[in-house]
Amino acid sequence: MRTSIAAALFRHLILATGAVLMVLPFVLMVSISLKTEGEIYHPQFSLLPTSPDGIENYVAAFAMQPLWRYLLNGVLVCVGIFLAQALFALPCAYALAKLRWPGRNLTMAFVLLGLLIPPQVPAVPVYIMLWKFGLLDSYAALILPSAISVFGIFLMRQFFRTVPDDLISAARMDGLSEVAIVWRIMLPTAIPGLIAFGILSVVGHWNDFFWPLIAIQTPELATPALGVMFFVTAEAGTNFGRLMAAATVVNAPLVIAFLIAQRWFIDGLTMSSMK
Amino acid sequence: MAELATARHRSSASSASRRLIGRWVAETATAWSLAGPAVALMWLLLLGPAAAVVLLSFTDWSFGQPTMSWIGLGNFREMVADQLFRTSFLNTLVYVAFTMPLSVLLGLGAALLIESGTSGRGFYRTVFFLPVTATLLPMAFVFQFAYFHPTVGIINQTLSAFGLPTRDWLRDPDTALLALGVIGIWQSVGLNMVLFLAGLKGIPKDLYDAAALDGADGAWERFRRVTWPMLGPATLFVLTVTAIKSFQVFDTVIALTQGGPGNATNVLLFQMYQEGFSFLRSAYASALTCVFLLFVLVLTLLQVVLVDRKTHYG
Amino acid sequence: MAEISIANISKSFAGTIILEGVSLDVANGEFLTLVGPSGCGKSTLLRIIAGLEHQDSGTIAIAGSSVDMKAPKARDLSMVFQSYALYPYMTVEENISLPLTMRRMGTLQRLPLLGGLLPGAGAIRREIAVEARQVAESLGIAHLLSRRPGQLSGGQRQRVALARAMVRQPQAFLMDEPLSNLDAKMRVKARAEISEMHRRLQATFIYVTHDQIEAMTMSDRVAVMMHGRLLQVDPPQRIYDEPKTLEVARFIGTPEINVLPGTVRHDGAIEVFDKIWPVVVDAGRHAPVSVAVRPEVWEVAQQPGEGSLLTGTVRHIELLGSETLLHVSFAGSAASVVARVEPTVATRYRLGSPIHLAVDPARILVFTENGKRAATLTRSVPSQVRNLHG
Numbered sequence: 001m002r003t004s005i006a007a008a009l010f011r012h013l014i015l016a017t018g019a020v021l022m023v024l025p026f027v028l029m030v031s032i033s034l035k036t037e038g039e040i041y042h043p044q045f046s047l048l049p050t051s052p053d054g055i056e057n058y059v060a061a062f063a064m065q066p067l068w069r070y071l072l073n074g075v076l077v078c079v080g081i082f083l084a085q086a087l088f089a090l091p092c093a094y095a096l097a098k099l100r101w102p103g104r105n106l107t108m109a110f111v112l113l114g115l116l117i118p119p120q121v122p123a124v125p126v127y128i129m130l131w132k133f134g135l136l137d138s139y140a141a142l143i144l145p146s147a148i149s150v151f152g153i154f155l156m157r158q159f160f161r162t163v164p165d166d167l168i169s170a171a172r173m174d175g176l177s178e179v180a181i182v183w184r185i186m187l188p189t190a191i192p193g194l195i196a197f198g199i200l201s202v203v204g205h206w207n208d209f210f211w212p213l214i215a216i217q218t219p220e221l222a223t224p225a226l227g228v229m230f231f232v233t234a235e236a237g238t239n240f241g242r243l244m245a246a247a248t249v250v251n252a253p254l255v256i257a258f259l260i261a262q263r264w265f266i267d268g269l270t271m272s273s274m275k
Numbered sequence: 276m277a278e279l280a281t282a283r284h285r286s287s288a289s290s291a292s293r294r295l296i297g298r299w300v301a302e303t304a305t306a307w308s309l310a311g312p313a314v315a316l317m318w319l320l321l322l323g324p325a326a327a328v329v330l331l332s333f334t335d336w337s338f339g340q341p342t343m344s345w346i347g348l349g350n351f352r353e354m355v356a357d358q359l360f361r362t363s364f365l366n367t368l369v370y371v372a373f374t375m376p377l378s379v380l381l382g383l384g385a386a387l388l389i390e391s392g393t394s395g396r397g398f399y400r401t402v403f404f405l406p407v408t409a410t411l412l413p414m415a416f417v418f419q420f421a422y423f424h425p426t427v428g429i430i431n432q433t434l435s436a437f438g439l440p441t442r443d444w445l446r447d448p449d450t451a452l453l454a455l456g457v458i459g460i461w462q463s464v465g466l467n468m469v470l471f472l473a474g475l476k477g478i479p480k481d482l483y484d485a486a487a488l489d490g491a492d493g494a495w496e497r498f499r500r501v502t503w504p505m506l507g508p509a510t511l512f513v514l515t516v517t518a519i520k521s522f523q524v525f526d527t528v529i530a531l532t533q534g535g536p537g538n539a540t541n542v543l544l545f546q547m548y549q550e551g552f553s554f555l556r557s558a559y560a561s562a563l564t565c566v567f568l569l570f571v572l573v574l575t576l577l578q579v580v581l582v583d584r585k586t587h588y589g
Numbered sequence: 590m591a592e593i594s595i596a597n598i599s600k601s602f603a604g605t606i607i608l609e610g611v612s613l614d615v616a617n618g619e620f621l622t623l624v625g626p627s628g629c630g631k632s633t634l635l636r637i638i639a640g641l642e643h644q645d646s647g648t649i650a651i652a653g654s655s656v657d658m659k660a661p662k663a664r665d666l667s668m669v670f671q672s673y674a675l676y677p678y679m680t681v682e683e684n685i686s687l688p689l690t691m692r693r694m695g696t697l698q699r700l701p702l703l704g705g706l707l708p709g710a711g712a713i714r715r716e717i718a719v720e721a722r723q724v725a726e727s728l729g730i731a732h733l734l735s736r737r738p739g740q741l742s743g744g745q746r747q748r749v750a751l752a753r754a755m756v757r758q759p760q761a762f763l764m765d766e767p768l769s770n771l772d773a774k775m776r777v778k779a780r781a782e783i784s785e786m787h788r789r790l791q792a793t794f795i796y797v798t799h800d801q802i803e804a805m806t807m808s809d810r811v812a813v814m815m816h817g818r819l820l821q822v823d824p825p826q827r828i829y830d831e832p833k834t835l836e837v838a839r840f841i842g843t844p845e846i847n848v849l850p851g852t853v854r855h856d857g858a859i860e861v862f863d864k865i866w867p868v869v870v871d872a873g874r875h876a877p878v879s880v881a882v883r884p885e886v887w888e889v890a891q892q893p894g895e896g897s898l899l900t901g902t903v904r905h906i907e908l909l910g911s912e913t914l915l916h917v918s919f920a921g922s923a924a925s926v927v928a929r930v931e932p933t934v935a936t937r938y939r940l941g942s943p944i945h946l947a948v949d950p951a952r953i954l955v956f957t958e959n960g961k962r963a964a965t966l967t968r969s970v971p972s973q974v975r976n977l978h979g
């Protein structure tokens with residue numbers, strides 16, 4: 001009995017230490033964001049700010065850089081990308097899962113091949129292509145290259161394969177066209193998968209830095225991650241209080257969403273491992 | 276009656292088959308109209324560009340140049356001689372070798388500890404997973420200031436409190452890459468933990484009972500006889516995923532070190548980015564991309580082959 | 590309401606022939622049952638009629654005109670599936686009204702929210718709701734309209750599937766084993782209900798089942814299918830009494846028909862277990878034949894009588910309440926037969942009792958070696974019946 005209590009204590013001790021290490025960066029980020037310059041560099045560290053003046057950091061952060069704009073861009077780009085991905089992936093996934101047509105196996109093979117290619121690989125040619133069409137440094141440059149997700153196709157196909165064939169036959173008898181079958185019959189059955197995929201997609205593109213860095217020059221078009229970088233460059237002297245305020249603002253939406261819908265997030269973000 | 280029906284329709288047999296072909300054509304067209312847009316985009320944005328990267332790597336083209344010529348393996352020859360490439364490639368390998376084992380081991384440890392008890396499971400899982408959702412770029416600055424800052428950073432404050440020598444972690448060529456690695460580990464442990472938790476859930480409880488009957492009832496024995504062998508495929512998978520992720524280290528480099536000091540944190544993707552988008556040497560950048568792609572493909576294939584082996588003979 | 594004519598339909602999957610020249614005319618308002626062992630191609634044929642599958646050759650015509658070119662929705666047929674195929678995330682009402690919504694409302698009108706604003710959409714929706722409710726009421730499921738399929742019992746789901754098929758008053762109903770997911774009690778009830786539905790609607794039904802009891806109890810005509818071919822299409826009683834092949838004879842009827850090995854003598858008489866039976870056939874002399882007798886045709890006796898054809902021993906007795914099955918075996922032969930007798934008759938027998946079997950010669954079925962029915966003539970009884978060695 002005694003050993004088991006000791007073991008339980010040991011378990012909690014180690015896990016709690018780990019937990020502290022995991023959340024500490026967030027805590028410090030918020031803590032610093034609420035401190036004045038003087039407090040930040042004070043030799044005596046304290047977690048809580050001693051004066052309320054630190055809130056100035058947030059005011060300044062929003063005043064100096066178009067932080068709202070970055071967030072808005074983030075929402076626009078993430079929603080745009082996800083809608084495009086769903087719009088293209090769902091019909092294709094249905095055709096791959098449930099229809100017999102010449103070219104299906106080959107298409108499936110290419111989807112699987114596409115799964116192997118990391119997102120940085122097409123960067124150079126896609127950049128050249130966008131340049132040719134004069135689309136660099138625009139929302140299109142942020143959304144278009146991610147408009148298709150082979151993983152989305154693959155995942156939705158896996159979901160659709162579990163839909164009974166009879167259900168589709170019944171829908172055809174009831175007068176639904178193939179397009180209507182995709183949206184009225186298949187989509188509702190794959191909602192859980194689509195939500196998980198949506199989280200994967202949104203988190204990935206909200207946090208993406210590589211591609212926006214390449215495609216965007218104008219600060220007004222920056223996504224949140226790139227926006228923070230503009231923030232740093234603009235503030236050559238680097239005021240860490242304000243930077244942390246900006247960092248907090250950029251991180252807040254996803255972290256809060258995660259805390260609200262943990263199960264969905266964990267399922268979604270570990271989804272790429274199920275392939 | 277059946278004979279009647281046959282006779283009635285025999286005359287129209289050939290027109291019937293023509294009609295069937297008509298429906299086949301219509302259905303094929305429907306299928307392609309559903310799949311076609313995605314297939315076209317997949318080629319335009321993924322497969323085509325990936326192929327173009329390979330082709331470009333055999334040319335001397337620079338972005339914006341009117342001409343381009345075929346130079347065969349020229350870029351790869353240059354790469355072999357390129358001191359910077361050797362450095363960045365080595366740095367990348369060191370980074371992977373540092374972060375992958377630690378991140379996987381910590382993820383495994385966290386998963387085992389969480390599963391070993393009943394209290395606090397959900398809480399710990401949430402907390403460990405939190406960094407996975409974080410935006411890495413701003414978090415890099417948190418680490419830069421709160422941890423690695425030469426004077427007010429936690430690390431140096433702690434060291435000096437114990438009277439130990441301090442360093443400027445991010446500006447010291449010996450430690451800069453490892454400092455970035457720490458951030459990488461922090462972000463990836465949670466994902467590995469969740470993957471291991473899923474693996475642990477998949478182990479039938481009977482196996483532990485069977486092992487206990489066979490005399491393996493200590494915690495270590497249980498782990499060695501049951502848990503570890505059963506986790507084999509999951510572990511292999513986590514290792515591959517983590518290695519591929521580590522190989523893509525980029526954000527923290529741009530944010531904190533710009534490849535410095537003295538190329539100590541110049542990694543493959545960073546070099547590719549600079550060549551391709553700062554120096555506009557598209558062909559050379561493509562060749563670097565090829566190396567990157569090759570590495571990822573080899574890792575994936577290795578995993579597939581090993582998992583196959585394991586499941587066949589394990 | 591329409592007649593359906595199926596002409597020379599063939600179909601193979603990946604080189605395996607599933608249907609081979611199937612031809613069949615179903616009359617307007619007829620209840621035709623397609624029966625056969627599972628895997629014989631019944632569902633495939635039904636799906637070809639529905640347009641869900643393509644035939645390799647042959648033609649389907651509905652109400653006199655070919656529908657080969659038509660997509661399923663243009664054929665105006667309803668289908669009830671074995672799995673019911675209800676849309677899981679729609680309510681019962683939505684399930685039932687979907688076919689009407691798809692037919693009567695335009696693409697724009699069907700849109701959620703926006704569609705409601707378009708002129709006429711509301712009126713059509715109300716009309717559809719009324720019709721859906723009427724159908725639901727006729728099947729006794731009106732109180733379930735707002736539930737989802739997941740909250741229903743098997744029997745209720747089956748009715749929802751029927752309601753969805755009925756609501757748009759199609760040219761004909763296709764049903765693919767709609768009762769096979771119900772328990773035995775529900776099935777008896779549902780059989781009666783579907784028959785009743787057929788009488789009320791007077792529509793053409795093509796009903797697929799592997800259960801010969803369903804085929805016998807519900808149909809105007811039964812089409813027996815095996816290995817992708819139609820073996821016989823006839824009214825149920827005729828299929829039972831006059832099967833054209835041994836396979837049909839064996840498939841229809843429980844317990845299975847008794848089959849004994851026989852030979853044709855030089856004079857055309859049949860000889861079974863060294864006894865001459867009171868029938869002559871028009872088949873090859875000295876050829877082996879199968880002699881088949883339904884279990885209820887046997888006349889049993891404790892003492893050998895004038896007409897006794899077989900003498901055996903009771904090996905097993907099955908009490909079914911309304912009747913009793915006596916399993917009889919014969920010395921020196923692996924063959925055994927089952928006799929269906931009145932329980933009062935059965936009480937005379939114990940395990941091991943000797944038993945003598947006689948038959949009304951008119952009801953003896955003889956099949957040639959290739960399984961085809963051989964025409965029989967009855968010889969006058971009893972003078973012709975005698976023991977060969979007696």
Ligand SMILES: Nc1ncnc2c1ncn2[C@@H]1O[C@H](COP(=O)(O)OP(=O)(O)O)[C@@H](O)[C@H]1O
Pocket residue numbers: 602603607625626627628629630631632633634
């Ligand atoms: N889409 C298909 N592809 C390949 N084989 C099929 C397909 N559909 C049915 N079959 C085969 O055709 C045969 C007949 O099937 P089916 O018509 O469903 O039989 P039944 O309904 O009489 O049980 C079965 O052997 C089945 O395996």
Ligand SMILES: [Mg+2]
Pocket residue numbers: 628631632633765766
């Ligand atoms: Mg079937």
